[in-house]
Amino acid sequence: xxxxxxxxxxxxxxxxxxxxxxxxxxxxxxxxxxxxxxxxxxxxxxxxxxxxxxxxxxxxxxxxxxxxxxxxxxxxxxxxxxxxxxxxxxxxxxxxxxxxxxxxxxxxxxxxxxxxxxxxxxxxxxxxxxxxxxxxxxxxxxxxxxxxxxxxxxxxxxxxxxxxxxxxxxxxxxxxxxxxxxxxxxxxxxxxxxxxxxxxxxxxxxxxxxxxxxxxxxxxxxxx
Numbered sequence: 001x002x003x004x005x006x007x008x009x010x011x012x013x014x015x016x017x018x019x020x021x022x023x024x025x026x027x028x029x030x031x032x033x034x035x036x037x038x039x040x041x042x043x044x045x046x047x048x049x050x051x052x053x054x055x056x057x058x059x060x061x062x063x064x065x066x067x068x069x070x071x072x073x074x075x076x077x078x079x080x081x082x083x084x085x086x087x088x089x090x091x092x093x094x095x096x097x098x099x100x101x102x103x104x105x106x107x108x109x110x111x112x113x114x115x116x117x118x119x120x121x122x123x124x125x126x127x128x129x130x131x132x133x134x135x136x137x138x139x140x141x142x143x144x145x146x147x148x149x150x151x152x153x154x155x156x157x158x159x160x161x162x163x164x165x166x167x168x169x170x171x172x173x174x175x176x177x178x179x180x181x182x183x184x185x186x187x188x189x190x191x192x193x194x195x196x197x198x199x200x201x202x203x204x205x206x207x208x209x210x211x212x213x214x215x216x217x218x219x220x221x222x223x224x
Contacts, residue, residue, distance in 0.1 A: 034058025053080035068095035075116035162220035171217040
């Protein structure tokens with residue numbers, strides 16, 4: 001059972017979040033402020049932290065900054081009444097993984113938590129499995145039963161990124177910045193070339209495909 005730290009100073013909100021988490025099979029670990037949250041993290045294994053920003057003493061920003069500085073890699077979902085873009089930007093800069101504004105939609109919160117846990121598992125294992133296909137980040141290989149393909153690094157990273165977020169549309173600019181780097185002199189044709197190579201390599205694979213979204217970019221579709 002996944003253990004979720006819930007750091008929220010409002011009692012009613014915290015109890016509601018606890019109830020929703022329990023209903024969906026999670027084990028909540030409640031904390032009233034940042035200091036209590038740190039004590040829980042010292043005593044328990046925590047799979048994900050659900051943090052309010054505006055807490056007395058150590059707020060959510062400071063707590064997140066402290067966790068990242070202390071090499072905690074658990075996913076962090078910030079939940080706050082603050083809705084300004086600069087508030088969200090600050091949250092991401094200090095190290096949060098996702099951000100929700102209050103009042104919280106309970107179903108959306110659970111979906112975001114599940115997505116974060118799924119991504120964390122991918123990061124920790126450094127592997128993605130889709131049916132019989134296994135992508136291994138440490139060796140840049142794609143294995144399907146007895147067939148093993150070793151891909152060039154950029155080609156593998158592009159495929160791994162798309163399949164880490166199946167159904168999510170990535171623009172060419174996003175993919176260029178993340179995989180080739182913001183300082184790269186490569187252009188859009190580089191992405192197109194690599195996508196075409198991947199499609200040709202895996203054209204016989206029914207487990208996944210890479211689709212072009214006209215005017216936007218690309219997305220991977222899992223079929224198993």
